[in-house]
Each structure stands twice: as structure tokens, then as C-alpha cells.
Amino acid sequence: MDLQSEVALVTGAGRGIGLATAEKLGASGAAVVLADQDLATAEAGALAIEGAGGRALAVQMDVRLAGDWTYVVETAVKRYGPLTALVNNAGFDRPGGVAKVSQEDFEAVLSVHLTACLLGMRAALPAFERAGYGAVVNVSSVYAKIGGHGEAAYSAAKAGMVGLTKSAAREFARHGVRVNCVLPGLTDTPAIRGMMSDKVRDKLLAETPLRRMATPGEIANVIAFLCSGEASFVTGAAWEVSGGWNM
Ligand SMILES: NC(=O)c1ccc[n+]([C@@H]2O[C@H](COP(=O)([O-])OP(=O)(O)OC[C@H]3O[C@@H](n4cnc5c(N)ncnc54)[C@H](O)[C@@H]3O)[C@@H](O)[C@H]2O)c1
Structure with missing residues (x-):
């Protein structure tokens, strides 16, 4: 994949799937903005990408805050030019079953996955319009489809991301923007x-x-593919990357 002309913003890029995605995009030639609430980890990731010959910038953000999105997108555009890819990956889990999960935990999990995804796509759209095209990949989960015992908030948030992805895919198509999501299975992360x-x-x-x-x-390989022009006719897809879990 040649992503030399792409400018990508990855959230939760300090570790795990987000870091691997930033590394893959960077190694494929994209300029990458690594956004994380933990700035030190994002900076370490950016240094590693630059050390390998790539272009990378670390920024601190809380994906739940609209103001942070405005700042981060502006920073990305100032440094590298119009954004062409956004990966909504940041998140955390607060386990708890339907009967037991507190309203506070439920809303916290919805906020970091689902609300953040809405805010990110909203913030990125004007930058995509300036570029003339764009690609969004939202990181959902297999739990979106099958639910998880003791995972009420997480399953609901991840299922919401699939619906939001499909709505955005319909709405953004006229701007040349593709919107997809991936549904990972169990992945070896911190x-x-x-x-x-x-x-x-x-x-x-x-x-x-x-x-x-x-x-x-x-x-990360599948996310990077969906960000790339190689996936130019793929939009509104919910792609399971799960080793066959939930076939
Ligand atoms: N690991 C899995 O098995 C698995 C499976 C399916 C889906 N996922 C999803 O993949 C994504 C990444 O998961 P992971 O396992 O790499 O997680 P991780 O905990 O290893 O990494 C998540 C990153 O997001 C950052 N983050 C958390 N809250 C944030 C906020 N409010 N603002 C900015 N950054 C924030 C953290 O600092 C961390 O660097 C998540 O959306 C997760 O739900 C993971």
C-alpha cells in the first residue's frame, strides 16, 4: 500500500491496536497524528515511527471532548495539510451486566466509544472536504453483534458504532468520504x-x-487497507477480524 499522500489521525494511538495502526499507516507512507489521553505513550509511538523513517506527531486529547477534536484536527491540518483518514479507536471498558451496571459506567462507556465517534467524524468532515476525499474507520467489536455476558455498556456502545458508521457512510458519500468499521475479536493488547x-x-x-x-x-492491517485507495469501493461495511469467532 502506498499512502504517501495521506494524512491520518488515529485515536488511542499510544498502545494496543491504535499504536499498531499508527505504525502500519506510518510505514506505508502516511503522515500520522497519534492522539491519546496519555501523551507520553503517544510521543513514544511517534518517535518510533519517525525513527523508522516515517512522519508522525503526538497530541494529547480526550476523545469525549468536542473542543479537543477541534484542536487536534486543526493541529493535524496545520502540520501536514488536509486530513484524509480518521481512525476512531480510543476506548475503555467498564464491565457489568444489564441488571448491575451503574448508569455512570454505562454512560462513560457510551461516551468514549459512541459519542467520541460522532464528535470525531463531525470534526474531520470539513478537513476531508478540503482534501476532496477521506476515509473513516471506526473500531467496534464482535460484541456489537453477539453481545457479551457482563458487557452491557460495551456491547451497546460497539453496536451503536455500527449503526453510526452506516449512517455516516450514507451521508458522507457525496463528499467522497468512505466510512467503515472493523469488529475485532480477542486481540492481544494491554x-x-x-x-x-x-x-x-x-x-x-x-x-x-x-x-x-x-x-x-x-x-491494523485491515484498518490500513480500509483507509487506503485500495478499498475505494468499500463503504458502510462492518468487517469482522475475529479468527472466525461468530461465523
Ligand atoms: N483488545 C481487544 O481484544 C479488542 C477487541 C475488540 C475491540 N477492541 C477495541 O479496540 C480499541 C483499542 O483497544 P485496545 O485493546 O488496543 O485498548 P488499550 O487499552 O490497549 O488502548 C486504548 C488506548 O486508548 C486510550 N484512551 C482511552 N480513553 C481515552 C480518551 N478518553 N481519550 C483519548 N484516548 C483514550 C488509552 O490511553 C490507550 O492508549 C478499543 O476501542 C477497543 O474497544 C479491542
Whole structure:
């Protein structure tokens, strides 16, 4: 993939899937803005990309804040020119079942995944219009389709992202902007290592035909493809990258 003329903004790019995506886009030639609430990790990622010969800039943001989006998109455009790709990836989980999850946790998870996705696409659209085209990839989850036991907020937020992706795909098409989402299965990232017991992980892997977790790079490869002109006729898609989980 040649992404030399692309300018990409990736949220949650300090680690995990976001970092792997920034690295893949950078290695393919794109100028990459790594946005994360943890600036130190985003800076380390940007340094690594530049060390490998790429172009990268780290910025601190909270994806839940509209003002941060305005600032980050402006910063990206000032540094590299009109944005052409946005990856809405940042997020966290607050486990809890339908009967037990607190309203505060439910709204926090909806906010960081679903509201942030809306704010990001809104903020990026004028920059895409200036470029004449653009691509958005929203990082959802297989849980969007199958739900998760004890994952009420997360499953609802991720399912909402699929609906929002499809609405945006319809609305943005006339601007030359494609909007897709990926639905990863279990992926070996700090988030999963930090919160999932071996027992739960092994149960989920037993339901996965490929019998292993994805590497962050395997998710990043699909995201980068959807950002690229190679995917020029793909919009409104919800692409499972799950090793066959939920076939
Ligand atoms: N790991 C998996 O198995 C898996 C599976 C399906 C979907 N996903 C989704 O992929 C995405 C990335 O997951 P991951 O496993 O790499 O997570 P991770 O926790 O390893 O990384 C998430 C990053 O997002 C950042 N972040 C969190 N809240 C933020 C905020 N408010 N503003 C800005 N940055 C913020 C964190 O600082 C961190 O760098 C998430 O949306 C997650 O729901 C992950």
C-alpha cells in the first residue's frame, strides 16, 4: 500500500491496536497524528515511527471532548495539510451486566466509544472536504453483534458504532468520504492482558476457529487497507477480524 499522500489521525494511538495502526499507516507512507489521553505513550509511538523513517506527531486529547477534536484536527491540518483518514479507536471498558451496571459506567462507556465517534467524524468532515476525499474507520467489536455476558455498556456502545458508521457512510458519500468499521475479536493488547482472566480468555478462544488471539498488527492491517485507495469501493461495511469467532 502506498499512502504517501495521506494524512491520518488515529485515536488511542499510544498502545494496543491504535499504536499498531499508527505504525502500519506510518510505514506505508502516511503522515500520522497519534492522539491519546496519555501523551507520553503517544510521543513514544511517534518517535518510533519517525525513527523508522516515517512522519508522525503526538497530541494529547480526550476523545469525549468536542473542543479537543477541534484542536487536534486543526493541529493535524496545520502540520501536514488536509486530513484524509480518521481512525476512531480510543476506548475503555467498564464491565457489568444489564441488571448491575451503574448508569455512570454505562454512560462513560457510551461516551468514549459512541459519542467520541460522532464528535470525531463531525470534526474531520470539513478537513476531508478540503482534501476532496477521506476515509473513516471506526473500531467496534464482535460484541456489537453477539453481545457479551457482563458487557452491557460495551456491547451497546460497539453496536451503536455500527449503526453510526452506516449512517455516516450514507451521508458522507457525496463528499467522497468512505466510512467503515472493523469488529475485532480477542486481540492481544494491554487492555485485554489487564482485565481478562485466563479462564475467560480460554473459553473465548475455544469458540474461535483459529484458536488464538489476534495480534494488534493483524487488526491494523485491515484498518490500513480500509483507509487506503485500495478499498475505494468499500463503504458502510462492518468487517469482522475475529479468527472466525461468530461465523
Ligand atoms: N483488545 C481487544 O481484544 C479488542 C477487541 C475488540 C475491540 N477492541 C477495541 O479496540 C480499541 C483499542 O483497544 P485496545 O485493546 O488496543 O485498548 P488499550 O487499552 O490497549 O488502548 C486504548 C488506548 O486508548 C486510550 N484512551 C482511552 N480513553 C481515552 C480518551 N478518553 N481519550 C483519548 N484516548 C483514550 C488509552 O490511553 C490507550 O492508549 C478499543 O476501542 C477497543 O474497544 C479491542
